[in-house]
Amino acid sequence: MALESLREVVRKITTSSSVDKYLVEEIVKDIQRALLRADVNVRLVKKISDSIKKRALSEDVLPTFNVREHIIKIVYEELMGGIGEGLDIPLKKSKIMLVGLQGSGKTTTTAKMAKYFKDKGLKTAVVAADTWRPAAYDQLKQLADSYAIGFYGKRDEKNAVKIVKNALKELKDYDMIIVDTAGRHALEEDLIEEMIQISKALMPDYKLLVLDAAIGQLASGQAKRFHEAIGIDGIVITKFDGTAKGGGALSAAREIGIPIAFIGSGEKVEDFERFDPAGFVSRLLGMGDIRALLEKVERVVSEEDLDPEAFLKGTFTLKDVYKQIEAMRKMGPLTKIIDMLPFGGMGLKLDDDVMETTQEKMQKFKYIMDSMTEEEITNPSIIDSSRIRRIAIGSGTSPQEVKELLKYYKTMKNLMKRMKKGKMGKLPIKGFPKLGF
Ligand SMILES: Nc1nc2c(ncn2[C@@H]2O[C@H](COP(=O)(O)OP(=O)(O)OP(=O)(O)O)[C@@H](O)[C@H]2O)c(=O)[nH]1
Ligand SMILES: [Mg+2]
Known part of the structure; x- marks a missing residue:
């Protein structure tokens, strides 16, 4: 029974292309039914489904996820949270x-x-x-x-x-x-x-x-x-x-x-x-491939956490810019984060006005990147003026703003290169005027 209803949930998620209230309501209802059928009590069911609803509608879809994965991730995390961790009895006397x-x-x-x-x-x-x-x-x-x-x-x-x-x-x-x-x-x-x-x-x-x-x-x-x-x-x-x-x-x-x-x-x-919480979730809801999903979720979540070291390794793409912005959004006030960024700790001081425009700009950058193709994200050098126009239209911004993002990206990329070489001395603070850096 539970298996059927969860298949149905997955089907609904798969065939939908956006996170709308109706879809989320439907999914939450199906999950509630499955949990109640598994004997989970009403209070716990309500607690889990309320948080799924809230998060599914308010959180942005991560860049590496599609809508389906986004919702399953939230459902999964909330179920895991609802179940809690197991008791680990250490191997000692x-x-x-x-x-x-x-x-x-x-x-x-x-x-x-x-x-x-x-x-x-x-x-x-x-x-x-x-x-x-x-x-x-x-x-x-x-x-x-x-x-x-x-x-x-x-x-x-x-x-x-x-x-x-x-x-x-x-x-x-x-x-x-x-x-x-x-x-x-x-x-x-x-x-x-x-x-x-x-x-x-x-x-x-x-x-x-x-x-x-x-x-x-x-x-x-x-x-x-x-x-x-x-x-x-x-x-x-x-x-x-x-x-x-x-x-x-x-x-x-x-x-x-x-x-x-x-x-x-x-x-x-x-x-x-x-006791294995992941196995228990699968059992409760009869969802077979939940473990594979969990692995993906874990990978993405840890990638998405801001790790200055990681930016120094490998190539720096627009994906990294996106991750930085995501991480900033999650980690709260920009001023706090500056210390954690690779170019942080320089005694930068931002006043409130600058802060605000920065946050706004970051949000716009995200919209712009959402309108880019995977290829453009990983290899921004292919973005010519006709692509810029298309991206601007798609994201409801101006070509000027798209160019700004590309400039920001280039500046960051150069910065990363320099840091990699250990030339920390002269940081191009002036390279971020539009962002308030
Ligand atoms: N299928 C199944 N049967 C189990 C499991 N655990 C215990 N049983 C069976 O349940 C019955 C009761 O198990 P016991 O271990 O004797 O239970 P108990 O709590 O010690 O019982 P009392 O000492 O009478 O209170 C036995 O027939 C067990 O074989 C299980 O995980 N699965
Ligand atoms: Mg006994």
């Missing part, structure tokens, strides 16, 4: 305590996680501290044995706190200790008390809440109660292999502000991975 509702997958997850850390080179052991379910001990011991993972438990001991205290003595030379606890049907008082006592005895570095992907909207309430009782550091979503998309668990995590640490996606011990 630590204790982890797992808690969760009955049948959520704690015991299975204990074994999965132990194998995960063992495979990463940590000496790992598990502790059977579920004294409520008679078969819990055997279930965990069997899993630990078959993967050569350390194990501590006491079959007939009814006091979970005692087990944990003994385990800490017995497992002193292990790096990673993972404790399985009894499942809570609902959060009964005695079980809450036991959970608190175990936590006090163990002093875990991480308390992870195990949530079934299928829990849906109930997740938030559950997570809150566990969080209030012992303070949760991260969430593990299990049964991701089923039909549920985990939107409920995700919403719960976001609502209480706790990162997701791992995802369990099958009954086998191997079916376990670190």
Whole structure:
């Protein structure tokens, strides 16, 4: 379902040539539907879709993007922001305590996680501290044995706190200790008390809440109660292999502000991975090529950030001028940026009037460049007077203004050349009169 609706979104974006309000509304509606179907709660859906709408309509399309990519980039970034980053558990001596509702997958997850850390080179052991379910001990011991993972438990001991205290003595030379606890049907008082006592005895570095992907909207309430009782550091979503998309668990995590640490996606011990926000977005919305898009977005975003060094390398084209202007626009007041530019730090002082004309001019330069062909942008020397006329008409400017941009470009290019040669001494400040430099 989600896949179909997102295909539809992409189709709409692809066949459209401009970012208009109607298109954005349509896209946002489709995304809302897909998210709601994946069990993401209404508040989170609203938050994500509001920011998509706002950004899609207000932000300029980056020079290296078309409209389609522009919108997908925003959609993607907002979804990623909505999902948040995962919890990264460093590979060092630590204790982890797992808690969760009955049948959520704690015991299975204990074994999965132990194998995960063992495979990463940590000496790992598990502790059977579920004294409520008679078969819990055997279930965990069997899993630990078959993967050569350390194990501590006491079959007939009814006091979970005692087990944990003994385990800490017995497992002193292990790096990673993972404790399985009894499942809570609902959060009964005695079980809450036991959970608190175990936590006090163990002093875990991480308390992870195990949530079934299928829990849906109930997740938030559950997570809150566990969080209030012992303070949760991260969430593990299990049964991701089923039909549920985990939107409920995700919403719960976001609502209480706790990162997701791992995802369990099958009954086998191997079916376990670190939480990967990009993968989660794809799963939520069924968008297969989102990773490739992400890579492109990352590349462009980092290219677009102003890096004076980069301007000194390679050829300087109008694209670089465009990037400079973009970066300036993003980075705020021009005066601040001057220090960061290759020709900055020269004690340049701009008064407000000059500042304003500069910003205005920059904007005009952008319009002009938007009317140029790719070839003209990368190789401005081909721009003759007939091209200048065409560009001026296309951008609603005058040939004089197009020439100004070309002059600005040439000046910058020469400047770059000189800087490259290390001749920083005489900077052609006078070369930028129209821009106020
Ligand atoms: N398909 C699938 N099944 C899972 C996954 N994780 C756990 N299960 C299954 O879910 C059931 C319950 O898992 P347990 O690990 O025993 O859950 P628990 O939270 O320890 O249960 P209690 O100790 O009774 O509270 C078992 O049949 C598991 O095989 C998963 O990621 N995918
Ligand atoms: Mg269990």
